[in-house]
Amino acid sequence: MSSNLVILTGAGISAESGLGTFRDPDGLWARFDWRELATPEAFAAKPEEVHAFYNARRAGLKTSTPNAAHHALVELEKAWIARGGEFLLVTQNVDDLHDKAGSERLVHMHGELSKMRCEHCGYVHDAFDEITTDLPCLNCRRAGGLRPHIVWFGEMPMEMDLIFDQLGSCDLFVAIGTSGTVYPAAGFSQVAKEAGARCIEINLETTDTSPVFDEVRNGQATQSVPAWVAEMVG
Incomplete structure (x- = not known):
């Protein structure tokens, strides 16, 4: 195993668990207008609708x-770390x-639906x-400031310093179930490539960033990912 592994996952890995994707023809943003639901401006104008x-x-x-x-x-994470490698x-x-599966060295760069954040004091808590709009914060007790702990359009993704630090020193970068169209994540493969990493893409179909990768595997995540992991931990 290489010493430093960074994996990026997108909506494609959760689609087979019944959760909708965003940018597919029948995805969430085909049925809902993100401008009305996923921006700080939308929340300021219509907080009740955004909360709903x-x-x-x-x-x-x-x-x-x-x-x-x-x-x-999760199996790969445990095996990789047991062999002395770095994993993110x-x-x-x-x-x-x-989280439910048991991943531990995990970063939610676009936030977490299961958490809420107070805009008055910055406190993050289980949602x-x-x-x-009338619920008080569990920390500062002020009402009207609770929002989903989600990175909306126009906001900076979370933990970017950590992510770029790991990308800059990784030996292997793997993108799973991501469209390759949403930045900055779409640029991670190029950053890893420039750092000398081998890059693998596992996706249902090829993407705009597929040419960057050294290896592209197409297929359902529930089949392709376990097969790849079996090779890695073999």
């Missing part, structure tokens, strides 16, 4: 369970399926089932 959208999505997490791809990455799993997904 995310409350519904949060409710959907309760019936979703990790699939074989999520579990395979970066997900663009705001669901909690990696209530239903967040409303």
Whole structure:
């Protein structure tokens, strides 16, 4: 095994657990206008509508369970670390399926649907089932400041210093189930490549960034990811 592994996952790894993707023809942003639901401006203008959208999505997490791809990455993490390697799993997904599966060295760069943040004091806490505009913060007790702990359009993704630090020293970079169209994540493969890493893409189909990768594997995540992991831990 290489010493430093960075994995990026996108909506494709959770699709087979029944969670909708965003940019597919039948994805969330084909049915809902992100400008009305996923920007700081939208939340400022219509907080009740934004809360209703995310409350519904949060409710959907309760019936979703990790699939074989999520579990395979947990197996890989344990094996990689046991052999002395560095491991970081970066997900663009705001669901909690990696967490439920048992991933530990995990960064949610686009936030977490299962958490809420107070705009008054910055406190982050497990989210209530239903967040409303009149609920008080559990820390500062002020009402009206709770929002989904989500990175909206126009906001900076989380943990970028850590991510770029790991990309700059990784030996192997693997992108799984991500469209390759959302930046900065779409540029991670190029950063890793320039650092000398071998780059592998595992996706349902080829993407705009596929030419950057040394190896491209196409297929369902629940089949392709466990097969790749089996080769790695073999």
